[in-house]
Amino acid sequence: MSHLDALESQSIFILREAYNRFEKLGMLWSLGKDSNVMIWLARKAFLGRVPFPVMHLDTGLEFPETYAFRERFTREWKLDLIADACPPIELTDPTLPPGSRLAARKSLGLKQALERYAFDGIIAGIRRDEQSTRAKERVFSPRAGDGAWDFRDQPPEFWDHYNTDFPPGTHVRIHPLLQWTEVDIWRYIQREGIPVVPLYFARNGKRFRSLGEEGITLPIDSDAATIADIIAELEATTAPERAGRTMDHEAEDSFERLRASGYM
Secondary structure (H helix, E strand, O other), rough: OOHHHHHHHHHHHHHHOOOOOOOOOEEEEEOOOOHHHHHHHHHHOOOOOOOOEEEEEOOOOOOOOHHHHHHHHHHHHOOOOOEEEEEHHHHOOOOOHHHHHHHHHHHHHHHHHHHHHHOOOEOOOOOOOOHHHHHHHHOEEOOOOOOOOOOOOOOOOOOOOOOOOOOOOEEEOOOOOHHHOOHHHHHHHHOOOOOOOHHHEOOOOOEEEOOOOOEEEEEEEEEOOOOHHHHHHHOOOOOOHHHEEEHOOOOOOHHHHHHHOOOO
C-alpha cells in the first residue's frame, strides 16, 4: 500500500465511522482544495454519493471563480448544499483585528447552522500541518453546544483508536484529513483528477496557495501553472501555506481565539 493509499484508507474509515456513530451529520465545504478532496473521499466511501448535507458558510465575499465552482460541482456531484449567509461583521467580537473579524463571521455562521439544523457532528477538512493551533486537534474532537473548543481538554487518540462515545448533547468535529500534508493533498488531487478552483494555478506570476475571502486572502508570487509545478514548488519552499491570509499576520493569539470560539 502506497502512502496515499494508506491516507485514503484511513480517511474513508473515519468518514464511515462518523456516519455510523452520529445521527445528524454535516460536512463543511469551503470550496478549497482540502474540502474538495474530502468530498471526493466521501463519494468513494459511500458508493459515489455524499449521504449528508455539505455546508458552505457564505460571507458573500468569495471570489467569482469560487462561486462558479460551487454552482457547477453542486450539480455534478449531486450535493445536498446548505449555503446560508453568515451574520454581518457588526455581530463579531470588536476586539479582534480586522481580518480576524471577517473570518469570525464564519464562526457565527457555523453557530447559526448548528442551531438551525441540529447537527451533532460536523466533518471539517483541517490538517495538522496547516497551522500550529490545529496541531492540537483530535480526529474526533468534542465541542461545547455552541461549537466552542477547549484545546486543553481533548481525548487521547492512541494508535488510531478514536473515541466516538460522547455524552448526549456533545457536539463533535470530525477531521478525516488531519494526518495529511499540503503536498499529500496535491499529489492525491493529481492522482485522482480532482477538480479545484482555477485560482490555485499561476496567472501573470501570481497564484493563490490558500483560498478565502476577497480582501483578506492574497496571492503569492509563483509560476506554478500545473499540479506538477505546484508539487515541485511545495517541495522546495519553506514559506507557510497561509502566508497569503491577512489574519495570520495580525495579533499573535487571534487565530487561537477564533478556534476556541468555534472557527473551523
